[in-house]
Amino acid sequence: MTSRLYIKRNLDFELSEINVLDADEKELLQISSELGVGLSLKEMKHVKQHFSKKGRNPTDVELQTIGQTWSEHCCHKTFKGDIVTAKGKLLVTNMFKEYIAKVTRELNLPWCLSVFEDNAGIVDFENGYAIAAKVETHNHPSAIEPFGGAATGTGGVIRDILGVWADPIACTDVLCFGPLNYDYEKLPLGTKHPNYLFKGVVAGIGHYGNNMGIPTVNGAIYFDESYVGNVVVYCGCIGVLPTNKFTRNTMPGDIAVLAGGRTGRDGIHGVTFASAELTKESEEVSRSAVQIANPIEEEKLKRAIIKIRDRKLGSAITDLGGGGLSCATGEMAHRSNCGVQVELEKVALKHLGMSPWEIYVSESQERMLLSVKEKNLQKVLDIFESEDIEATPVGKFTGNKMLQAYYRGQTVAELDLHFLYNPPKARRVARWKKPNLIEPSFAEPNDLTHDLLKILSSPNVASKESVIRTYDHEVKGNTVLKPLQGRYGGLSDAAVIKPLSNSWKGIVISCGMNPNYGKIDPYWMAASAVDEAIRNNISVGGRRIALLDNFTWGSPEKPDRTGSLVRACQACYDFAKAFETPFISGKDSLYNELRIGPDASNPVTPTLLITAIGIIPDIRKTVSADVKSPGNLIYMVGQTYHELGGSEYYGLRGFLGKAVPKVRTAQAKRTINAVVEAIDSGYVTSCHDLSEGGLAVAAAEMAFSGGYGIQLNLGSVPRARNMKRNDYVIFSESNSRFLMEVPEKRREQFEALMERNVCSAVGRVEKNKRLSVFGLNGKRVVNASLGRLRDAWKSTFGGQK
Amino acid sequence: MKKEDINVCIMRVAGTNCDAETKRAFDDLGVKAEVVHSNEIVKKRNLLDYSALIFPGGFSHGDYVRAGAIWAKEALAKIGDDLKEFVEEERPILGICNGFQVLVEIGLLPGFEGIAEYPEAALATNTPIGYHCSWVYVRHENSGKCIFTRKVAKGKVLRIPVAHAEGRFVLPKENENRYLEKLYGNDQLVFRYCAENGEPANGQYPINPNGAFHDIAGICNPAGTVFGLMPHPERSYYGWQLPDWTRRERTLTYGDGRLIFESVVEYLTKKF
Incomplete structure (x- = not known):
């Protein structure tokens, strides 16, 4: 360290004056780097100017304090700064205020x-x-x-x-x-x-x-x-x-x-x-x-x-x-x-x-x-x-x-x-270019059992039981719906907690995250994450949902990273607003890049986590995802589209695809309201949202978690007109969809309630412990025992048999 | 003793974390229970003001050294005499999970000849190794000595969750068989891990979740008034705590764990 820049005070403890007053631009940056305070040149110059007016240099304590307070981590300069296009045109000032907090402000919920x-x-x-x-x-x-x-x-x-x-x-x-x-x-x-x-x-x-x-x-x-x-x-x-x-x-x-x-x-x-x-x-x-x-x-x-x-x-x-x-x-x-x-x-x-x-x-x-x-x-x-x-x-x-x-x-x-607390405003350049992607073309397999087993055992779908069991999820004795439900360690869409001894009201906790969709379009990734967090919450009986946003992105100093961040933020506003789910807290972590050479670095896949906090008026009405009883009907609520971009099914074949799942808010809101009403009316004995792996994975999970078979007919699945392939219908990852189990005796009431919705009976719970799916032409396309499905699901990370 | 005169002490130290739900169980039974920091008991020397003592679950003092060891030594050193009197008067002491580890480390369990100078058993690191949280079945093996399970029929299978990393009950190798015979002879064996139908686990994971010797999940002292178990009855107190309660047509009001709390309350009302 150059002694000219650091003037040690003659005291019985360490204290230095940092000579910013005499430092040129290069030296200002040198100071920032040598002291590890991480301030940019603009910020260092701002510091210099401030202390020039005071007629003195800052101490090391002061400069360190400034460095901490102005760090991206503490003051979120990117989210609060100016975002401009490559040509310098202002896109947005303060993304936090304009996209995230704006939802909450406009909804203004008591x-x-x-x-x-x-x-x-x-x-x-x-x-x-x-x-x-x-x-x-x-x-x-x-x-x-x-x-x-x-x-x-x-x-x-x-x-x-x-x-x-x-x-x-x-x-x-x-x-x-x-x-x-x-x-x-x-x-x-x-x-x-x-x-x-x-x-x-x-x-x-x-x-x-x-x-x-x-x-x-x-x-x-x-x-x-x-x-x-x-x-x-x-x-x-x-x-x-x-x-x-x-x-x-x-x-x-x-x-x-x-x-x-x-x-x-x-x-x-x-x-x-x-x-x-x-x-x-x-x-x-x-x-x-x-x-x-x-x-x-x-x-x-x-x-x-x-x-x-x-x-x-x-x-x-x-x-x-x-x-x-x-x-x-x-x-x-x-x-x-x-x-x-x-x-x-x-x-x-x-x-x-x-x-x-x-x-x-x-x-x-x-x-x-x-x-x-x-x-x-x-x-x-x-x-x-x-x-x-x-x-x-x-x-x-x-x-x-x-x-x-x-x-x-x-x-x-x-x-x-x-x-x-008024650092100089950061300015970031944003540029987002639609990636040049195509839909893959490959022949439709006759039998999809093998693909389903593969997806069930793929790391992002497979059971995490061996991890979950190392976490105490029961302490405090308030866990009503657990991360592992029932005898078979079945999955839950959300957790339900009963925090007060004198009330049956519960807190519903769920999350949504789809990094893979972001490779196609971060806007639809964010939309999907919002939708997924909400539908997971709704599935178990949650409502009145508040959201938390957590961004993990690459360096905001690189325009393409900031470009995708802006798109994700726009979607956060559009969809949280539409669903009337306010953001209440959040955090961003930027600079997630690994430098691998002087000019090269690997950024993280933009990863937006949406956490949803809902409530359930009476925890005794909580609905779990495991099927309950043979003879019950299986309904599918929500429309299936040709949306396999970023899906597990394409991933299995090494494709990313292009048709990323979208969110159609008007339809989605109707679906959600109807699901809540059906659960409250007591018509629903199990409910599961459709996400990675689509209908096939959701049905398999419901079946092997409950220990009863399911028979499905793809011909009855509500779907877009261009959906002509069994594999697309069964593995599409379209948002805002649910599978619901309804007892025969509730059929009429349930169907009456669902009248204005996209909903149809697609199958039945069966005593025989198999998942069988009949394709659009009536031929069987999936046929597997629950044991085999469950084993595949638990084969990757382990779990209790 | 009238039910309203019962006063249960749920003792805690740094790292105890199952005190609130344990208290809630007694609250629900209409019995007074207080969560008291051990510092306070040491300061006031008032352990004998209480009718029953609970060592709840948690990670007392971080469980550094060995699970339960630090709290055990602390209790012996600071309130050892009162503790001894408490036991001699046959006032009930219950240790749940970390509390069981503490009772073994104190020498109160198995306690063949009163408080042992050195532990006569241990709750060793699980096999397979690691923290394990799951619901298990335990079969009631006691013939009536244990006052904490008098409301449970012999042979009945209870469903209670475990959550621990050190719960493998072991006896010293050289005395294993002799001690096991003693446990049976004195009617000290209370719970053994078993399958849903009551068949013994025979050490098979995960039915026996920690590799415990002879599938032992809980034992009492020869008098039946000191009882320790690895499973958490306070987490199986209400019907909605069960892992598959959503599968029932009608949710049970209570779970199996309640029987243990009911038994000790009944003992106190009858005996004192």
């Missing part, structure tokens, strides 16, 4: 209590209780250290729920890996093998949730070659809180109390690390960016926070996540229009010799920040002590709208919060 404001979104529930929900990404740390990365991802999202005073009641996880049998020879340098990552991530998620006693109830595991080097780890958490106990009202004079684990050198620069591409050096350079998990510490913290909440002793709360104490204190002060003074030497440390900036930005886990009125301070400290938690008053909130940090009597930072 049950959305707090959205996009806090660590988690909050919606009304029942008897004075509200639901809090949040889903986070922890991709970069998991790529370096899968166990620690995934465990701290879970720990972090649980703290987000604690950060709105809610009691965490359920976790979700959606994971994406490269193919587990990926050739070691092909593995890019510095990249860990998908199989290693898979084992580590699964163990990390189980470790944290199980130890804290929070059931992991819903999720998915997805495989695609683009996840080699770009592992995706989504961790979600749902909580409940008494609505009247929520407080967010920090006042000048309140004390800042830091509670939980000690602060150490683990997790330095986590957010700036997460806001850059991975390289082959990441292992060496960024190892310290991954934190260490201690779920027992967080379990204690949870107990104390719930007690403090119930006695209303805190005035606000937030978790320490990205950016550590620097972001937590800054945000808490900023959102309450206060300032804050922090005395860094009061922070309890894991090891001696940490310099002030390290203390301020460390992302050590299991820490929460509370603001507490002075008169309540002792009571709060006593509660933490009763749970064996270290808690320290580390500062005070002020009225001056400044962030001031001290160390041993020296001022080490003095930043204007207005400056800190």
Whole structure:
């Protein structure tokens, strides 16, 4: 490091002045890179200009704080910036506001209590209780250290729920890996093998949730070659809180109390690390960016926070996540229009010799920040002590709208919060070109049994039972609909939780994700993800759905990545608005790229996860997907189109195709309303949505989960006129479709209810344990025993026989 | 003792996480149960104010070292005398999952000769290895000694879920047969993993989910007042908790786990 740029103060601890005033453009970038703050030239120049006016240089503490606060991870510059075309024409300013938050704003639903404001979104529930929900990404740390990365991802999202005073009641996880049998020879340098990552991530998620006693109830595991080097780890958490106990009202004079684990050198620069591409050096350079998990510490913290909440002793709360104490204190002060003074030497440390900036930005886990009125301070400290938690008053909130940090009597930072929270607007170029794709042409097989078995055992469809069993999905004793249902470990479309002892109302948790469709068009991928999350929720009896959006994309500095991001965001607005399902929280993780050469990098397949949080008025009316009784009718609701682009069936033959599934909202809404009504009327004994693998996979899953056979007639399937092939009808992945089992005695009532809908009886549940499907010409095209189907489904990852 | 005088202590330490649903089971039976941090019991020295003691499930102190070992040593060191008196007065003690591990580590189970100085059994790492969450069947083997299963007929098969990584009940190799005979002789054997029809698992996974010796899922002490089991009866308390309740025409109000809580309440009302 050049000494001209870094002027060390003569003190008994480490503190440097960063000489931005004398630095030219090249040196500004040099500073940004040497200090690892990840600021762009535009941002560094903005800093220089700000400090020029002040007539002084920033300290290392200040520049680090700015770097953390302005990181993509913390302030979402792409989503809040200007998006322009290659020619410089402005497309949109602030995608977050214009696409995501706009849905919620326009729908303006009374049950959305707090959205996009806090660590988690909050919606009304029942008897004075509200639901809090949040889903986070922890991709970069998991790529370096899968166990620690995934465990701290879970720990972090649980703290987000604690950060709105809610009691965490359920976790979700959606994971994406490269193919587990990926050739070691092909593995890019510095990249860990998908199989290693898979084992580590699964163990990390189980470790944290199980130890804290929070059931992991819903999720998915997805495989695609683009996840080699770009592992995706989504961790979600749902909580409940008494609505009247929520407080967010920090006042000048309140004390800042830091509670939980000690602060150490683990997790330095986590957010700036997460806001850059991975390289082959990441292992060496960024190892310290991954934190260490201690779920027992967080379990204690949870107990104390719930007690403090119930006695209303805190005035606000937030978790320490990205950016550590620097972001937590800054945000808490900023959102309450206060300032804050922090005395860094009061922070309890894991090891001696940490310099002030390290203390301020460390992302050590299991820490929460509370603001507490002075008169309540002792009571709060006593509660933490009763749970064996270290808690320290580390500062005070002020009225001056400044962030001031001290160390041993020296001022080490003095930043204007207005400056800190108004970074220069980012500008991204977006370009999306429709890929040149064609529909494949191949002969229709006479028998489709073999294809069905292949699809059932394909990694994205096969049972994840062996993973799910390593997660405690029963703890708390509130899991009404489990991720593994019934004797055969059958699947569920959604999880249902009954969180209150004195109410039958339940929370319905589901998700939707279709990365493969994004290879054709990210717009329809996003539309499909919204539709899938909603229909999974509806299938079990959910309604009044709130959505969470999680984007995992490549570098926004590359126009094609941003171009596809814009398309996905547009679809989020169009379809969430049409379905009247507001977004309540979300998160984006960009820069998911693996650098493989000076000018080459592999981006992640754009991956949008939509999580749906619904409610069910009476959990006793929950409907599971397993067929219940021989003789019952099987109805198909919704229209089947020639939409096999990105499907499992094409994938099996090595094709991507072109005809991606679309969402027709008017029709879809009618279908959804009718399904809800049919379930509420008690006409439906089982219901399953159609997704990967289409009708064939859905019917097989319903049959082998219930232990009874199904006979289907493709001729009765409601379909577009051009659907002339059995394989297309049975494997099409058109959205907004359901299979429903209805007892004969309810036939008339059900059909009357469905009158205005696309719906027809397509088969029957049978005593004989086989799936048989008769094709359009009346000939049998699928004939397999349930045992064989179930074995195929469980052959890939294992499961109980 | 009148039902309204019963006061159950559900003790917890850092990492305990099944206390709330265990309390809910007693609440439902109209019995007072308190979740109390062990720090408080140590401070107040009031263990003997309670009529029954529950060690609930969880990961006490992270289960570092060996599952249940830290809490066991803590309890012995800090409230050992009170605990001993509690047992001698035949007040009931129940250990569920991590609680069972604690009772074995304390030396209370099998407890052939009172509190053993060294554990006489262990709950070892599962085979196959790893955390395992699933519903299992257990057959009731007790002839009436265990006060926690008096409402369960001998030979009855109960359906309760397990969720643990260290639940393989083992006896010291050199004493295996002698101890097993003792367990039978003293009527200490309570639950064995079995198939749905009651046939013994014979060690076969996943019917026996952890490789436990002799398919043992739960045992009591010779007096029948201290009982530990790996399955979680509090997760099988209500009918809607069952894994296939949606398959029934009419949802059961209660699950099999309730019988255990009912039995201990009945014991308390009759005995004291």
